[in-house]
Amino acid sequence: MFKFKSFRSRLTVTFLLTILLVMLFVGFFLDQLLERYYINSLQDNLIRSGKLAGEFVAGHLQEEVDPVRLSWLAENFGRLSNARVIFVDRKGLVIGDSVRVGGLLGQLLDREEVAAAFVGEAGISIQYSELSKQRVMQVALPIQEEGGEPVGAIFLSASLQEIDRIMADIRRFLLLTTLLAAGVTGIGAIFLARYFTGPLELLTEAAGSMAEGNLEQRIEVKSVDEIGRLADRFNLMAAKLNFYTKNLQNFVANVAHELRTPLTSLSLLIKSLNDYEMEPEQQQEFLNDLDREMDRLITLVRDLLELTTLEGGEAHREQIALEELVRDLLKQVAPRFERQDIRLLSDLPTGTVPVFGSQFQLRQVLHNLLDNSLKHTSPGGWVKVSLRVEEEIAEMKIEDTGCGIPEKDLPFIFERFFRIDRARSREMGGTGLGLAIVKETIEAHGGKVWAESKEGEGSAFYFTLPLVQENVNIN
Numbered sequence: 347m348f349k350f351k352s353f354r355s356r357l358t359v360t361f362l363l364t365i366l367l368v369m370l371f372v373g374f375f376l377d378q379l380l381e382r383y384y385i386n387s388l389q390d391n392l393i394r395s396g397k398l399a400g401e402f403v404a405g406h407l408q409e410e411v412d413p414v415r416l417s418w419l420a421e422n423f424g425r426l427s428n429a430r431v432i433f434v435d436r437k438g439l440v441i442g443d444s445v446r447v448g449g450l451l452g453q454l455l456d457r458e459e460v461a462a463a464f465v466g467e468a469g470i471s472i473q474y475s476e477l478s479k480q481r482v483m484q485v486a487l488p489i490q491e492e493g494g495e496p497v498g499a500i501f502l503s504a505s506l507q508e509i510d511r512i513m514a515d516i517r518r519f520l521l522l523t524t525l526l527a528a529g530v531t532g533i534g535a536i537f538l539a540r541y542f543t544g545p546l547e548l549l550t551e552a553a554g555s556m557a558e559g560n561l562e563q564r565i566e567v568k569s570v571d572e573i574g575r576l577a578d579r580f581n582l583m584a585a586k587l588n589f590y591t592k593n594l595q596n597f598v599a600n601v602a603h604e605l606r607t608p609l610t611s612l613s614l615l616i617k618s619l620n621d622y623e624m625e626p627e628q629q630q631e632f633l634n635d636l637d638r639e640m641d642r643l644i645t646l647v648r649d650l651l652e653l654t655t656l657e658g659g660e661a662h663r664e665q666i667a668l669e670e671l672v673r674d675l676l677k678q679v680a681p682r683f684e685r686q687d688i689r690l691l692s693d694l695p696t697g698t699v700p701v702f703g704s705q706f707q708l709r710q711v712l713h714n715l716l717d718n719s720l721k722h723t724s725p726g727g728w729v730k731v732s733l734r735v736e737e738e739i740a741e742m743k744i745e746d747t748g749c750g751i752p753e754k755d756l757p758f759i760f761e762r763f764f765r766i767d768r769a770r771s772r773e774m775g776g777t778g779l780g781l782a783i784v785k786e787t788i789e790a791h792g793g794k795v796w797a798e799s800k801e802g803e804g805s806a807f808y809f810t811l812p813l814v815q816e817n818v819n820i821n
């Protein structure tokens with residue numbers, strides 16, 4: 347019935363064995379205690395009755411012994427103490443016996459208890475009587491005048507049948523209670539074990555189902571104990587796994603979609619070049635288009651690789667002077683801004699702003715942000731890069747007087763492949779991954795990124811990076 351492989355049966359059997367052991371232990375001691383109590387009280391009773399009878403007959407033994415009278419006295423004392431009473435003289439001869447017919451009158455009572463009584467002690471024993479087929483207690487006491495030598499002895503013999511019967515009743519009762527307690531705790535233990543292991547089984551089932559691909563799996567456990575907390579964690583883990591898997595599926599679908607467009611264009615262009623006779627100028631135009639689509643593909647693959655590297659966290663990191671990196675990059679991109687008649691302004695501290703990270707990735711972040719500002723700002727506008735230091739962080743701001751971002755789109759712009767105007771973005775060579783790369787890079791560097799914008803007025807992109815604490819030297 348019990349499979350010891352399961353936690354439930356192990357728990358049930360442990361409960362059961364514990365309760366059985368405790369009950370047996372308690373039962374054994376109770377049994378011993380009660381038996382001793384009953385035997386002691388019978389013994390006290392016999393000694394008290396014996397002493398009383400002894401004192402009573404002591405005077406008679408000085409005079410001439412009258413066996414009939416002594417037997418009559420023995421009978422009466424015997425009735426009072428519920429025992430057989432025998433009087434013996436100094437030689438050990440029976441001079442009075444409560445058993446009149448078939449008694450021991452006139453015979454020698456050669457017993458150890460009597461011998462003990464003759465030296466002034468109480469002789470006590472418990473024996474099994476073959477004759478009456480029961481246990482008996484025998485007590486012999488000296489009969490003596492106050493302070494004198496023993497002149498005889500009184501011998502009392504009482505049956506332990508009543509005590510044995512009570513003890514048998516008590517043992518039966520203890521056995522029954524033990525069985526009842528074992529039964530009740532057994533059933534209780536089964537329910538308790540079910541209460542404990544039920545949620546664990548649910549968890550096992552849910553985990554198995556998840557392993558088979560059912561990521562929507564959740565378990566309902568109402569308890570607030572350790573098992574409840576385990577279930578909560580499991581649900582949280584399942585939800586996260588589901589979220590990441592869906593994200594990954596989305597990402598793969600998006601990548602496929604993004605790749606399909608340039609690949610379709612490429613395929614069409616190549617087919618056209620192959621299938622139709624063209625003028626050299628027209629051919630050149632097709633080749634230019636081919637080149638542009640190839641560039642797009644390369645950019646997309648580069649951005650995708652960039653994101654994968656971010657996830658893998660493989661980049662080489664070192665201490666970087668952030669203001670220097672910005673200055674360097676601004677110098678590099680300035681001609682492009684100039685060409686589009688956009689003023690490139692900066693507000694950088696003269697001291698060092700040390701941060702820890704990947705030079706290449708942080709350059710990429712700034713490049714993406716500046717590139718976006720450039721793409722979305724019209725000639726005559728400006729773009730400003732500011733860097734400031736606040737306590738333990740460096741805060742970078744890239745603002746522009748560009749077209750701005752609609753309020754409803756602002757919360758989504760850092761998502762992978764999100765673009766406000768898909769066609770326009772593609773036209774400008776965007777992949778929809780630029781800001782996702784910015785966000786993931788900055789977060790991987792322990793910073794935060796956010797944007798503020800007003801449609802038609804401009805945008806401001808912010809990011810922070812933790813400063814390297816030693817040698818901060820800001821003017």
Ligand code: ADP
Nearest residue numbers: 718719722750765766771776777778779780781
């Ligand atoms: P893309 O490759 O399309 O530029 P990004 O992830 O860099 O993708 O940007 C997401 C979208 O956010 C862009 O499609 C663009 O519409 C908008 N955006 C980003 N930067 C700016 C900016 N400085 N001004 C206005 N819109 C911007």
